Structures are given as C-alpha cells and as structure tokens.
Amino acid sequence: MVDFDVVDLPDTDHVAEGETAPDFTRPLVNEEFWEDAALSDLTDEGPVCLVFYPMDGSFPATYIWNELRDRDLGDLLTVVGVSISTPYAHKRLIEERGMDFDLFADPGNGVARDYGVANDLDGMAGIEEARPATFLLDGDRTVRYAWVAEEWPDFPPYDDLEDEIRTLVD
Template sequence: MVDFEVVDLPETDHLEAGDTAPDFTRPLVTDEYWEDTALSELTDEGPVLLVFFTMDGAFPATYMWNEIRDRKWGSEEADDLTVVGLSISDPYAHKQLIEERGIDYRLFSDPQNGVADEYGIVNDLDGMAGVSEPRPAVFLLDEDRTVEYGWVAEEWPDFPDYDEVENAIADR
C-alpha cells in the first residue's frame, strides 16, 4: 500500500489556452549529452508538448513518463509532435531517468525552478524550506508558442487525463 496523503494545491495564475508560453533557454538532456536549448528552437520546428514533472526519482515522474512512452506521443510513427519534459532535476539525474525508464524524450533541466515560476506552476515542497518544483502540468504549444491545450495539477499527486491530452494532440 502506498503511504501518502492527497493534498490540495493552492490556486495558481498559470497559462491557459490562448496564452503565449514564455520562451526560455535551459540544458536539454538526451541519453548521450546535453546542451543549452531555447524552447523557441523546438517550436520553430513544429508543435511541442511541454511536460512539467516532479523531480526525477519521485513516483509521479515515473508514472507520467511510462504512460507517455507507452502511448508513443511524439514518436515518428505517431505524429509530428515534439515531446519534451522539464523538472528541477539536474542533467545527470535526467540522463539516468532516460536510461532507466527507456524513454526516447529530451528533458529540460531547471534546478532553480525559474521556468515553473514564469508559467505560474511553482509547487513549494512541504518540509523543505526554500525548495520548490513545478507541479505536474502539460502544455501543447503551436509554432508561435501559443497554448493550444493546458492542464495543471490541482492536487498532489495528480496526473493528466492522458486520453484528453491525446485528443488535444489529435485535434490540432
């Protein structure tokens, strides 16, 4: 039996459909290397599904990436979508998560959690003074970084309605 409490998160002023997602540059990690990359470099190539997740090693991150991997979002045979993740974990932890979970996605590293702050989705961690991470969130962005679909966790733990996200991907 999993030992945790479901906690309601405070309301946020997060991005909504129709908003323009802020651009940012952070290390983008693969299973082999990382390099500073701007979100706009990815959206210039086409639509992007930006997935904010808890720090690597936390069970919500594992569940989210297993589901995304199994649904093959952004895979060549599935669609022309680029799927990327973002959390506070450092590039070394991201590389390990990619290898252990067998995921073929790139992950932005944002240890100071500045991007989550810009997107209005900061989650201050209980019992860890001065430590925050993004709350789980999914934003489907078009080539102009306009939010076509957004979901933000309202409680912890919380997970997107994967079928709803899949429908938003298919409807674009």
Template sequence: MVDFDVVSLPETDHVAEGDTAPDFTRPLVNEEFWEDRALDDVVDEPTLLLFHPMDGAFQATYLYNTVDDHGWADDVQVLGLSISSPYAHKRLLAERGEGVRLFSDPGAGVVEEYGLAHDIDGMTGITESRPAVFLLDADRTVEFAWVASEHPEFPDAEAINTAIDRLVD
C-alpha cells in the first residue's frame, strides 16, 4: 500500500471559467514528432487542456488513463501540458493518451501564467503544475475549469463528461 499525506495547496489566482485561455508557444508533441506551436493556432474546435505534474508522476498516469477510459479524445481535441521534456512526452504517449498531444513547458512559464505553479517538496528550484483541467471553446474561452486544491487530487470525470456534452451538443 502506498503511504502518502494529503497536502493542502495554497490559494492561487488561476485561469477561470469565462476567461480567455492565455496563448503561448511551446513544443507540441504527438506520437511521432514535435514542433513549436501556439495554442491559438491549434485551438479551432472544443479543446480539453490538461495540466499535470511531470510525466512519471502517478497523477499524470491516472489522468491519461481517465482520458482513454472516457474516450474524450473522440469528442474534443485533448492537449496536455507539463514541465516534462518532449522525450518524456513521447514515452507517455506510447503507453496511453490515445489521440492526445502534449505541450512541453520545462521552464514552467506557461504553468506560472495560468496560475498553476507548485514547488516540488525536496527539489529546490523545481516548479511543476498542479493538476488542472480547462475545457475551451474554439475561441479559447474557458467553459469549464477545475484546479486541484490539495495534493494528490483528481478531477471529477463525470463533471468533465457533462461539460463536454454541454459544449459539443
């Protein structure tokens, strides 16, 4: 049995429902290659934008298993983002995240702009993203937002299903 403590995360001023998701340009990784892409250039349809800790963290594995289990990539475009390198993203996508593409943000600049920065205990100078889910319309307006308030915490898959259904119907 895995033993860990639940830790409350500090309040954050994150991107919220009704906001326009900030644009950024970072390497966007698919199963075959990566290239610098701007969020604005790839969001031209409903998009589920997922922020998560490093790819090796169990939260990332759980999140992309949930994406696969619920078939979200069949209903909307699914994009992820973490501080992991494109190489780590390719390994993650080889195992899960069918139809998903991942932005690489090793400097955590996008994570900070979205108000999701979380310093990793015991790793001085390393910032990663707290888990977060944003459902965007084709104009990058945030239609649904969920941001973790404790560690570990996972989004409510049924709430995401409902938000996706509401946006695409």
C-alpha cells in the first residue's frame, strides 16, 4: 500500500533537447573529497548524464541512485548528480550506497532553477529542491535527451535513458 499521495507537478519551462545546458560551478563531491568544479570541465572530457534529484536521504534519491548504480551506467559515460544537499550529506550518501558517482552540492537550488526543474516543497514556504530530472549532454553541453518529472514521486524511464546513453556513446 502506498503511504503517500501522488501529486501532479506544475508545468515547467525546463532546458530542452537541442539547447545548450547552462554551465555552473559548485562543490563536486566524490568518495574522498570535494572541490569546486564546473560542469563544462566534465563535458570537456565527453558526454555527461546530469541527474537532478531530491535531497539525500529521501526515498526518491535512494531509489534513483540504486537504479543508476545497478545499471553500471558510469562505465559508459560520466554520471553526475545535483541536489540541495550539502557536501557532508553527499559524502554519506556515496558511502552508504556504494556509489561511484560524483555529486554537485547546490544548497541554494540555483542550478535547478537555471535548468527549470526547481520544485517548491509542499507546505513549506520558501523551501524548494530539484524535481527528479535527467539531462544527457554531449561534449558541447548540447542536450541530447531530457526527462523531467511531471508528478511526485516520479522516476526517470531508466530503460529509455540507458538506450539514449548507449546511442550517444556508440
């Protein structure tokens, strides 16, 4: 039995396929340390799957990262996350989930706003986080595939995402 309500999210004007993804610099956390990094630093090395997700510790975050980890998508290209969680919370999530993915810390949610995927948290004035979204970017930061949640909770269509990744890197 589902113990939460499924809620339709408002329409959003998010970054779309064919557009250039906004560049940004934020703390990038891995299993050992974190340092400021730009998205363009990652795309300069090849395609990137940019994954927006709710704060660390939420069931959607856990589910999304378990699924991506289990599919070994990081073997095909750089997979990197963005959420409002702090570097300390990211470090814990990476350790607890056994993840090989790096995570951008965006506590002010500015990156999600720039991408059009900010989500006001129900009942909490002035509090927002990213709605689940995935953007597949080529080396020029051109969006080759975009998926943005239309309801809460909603999860990326992992099979479609994996197909798009394999098409891009093959």
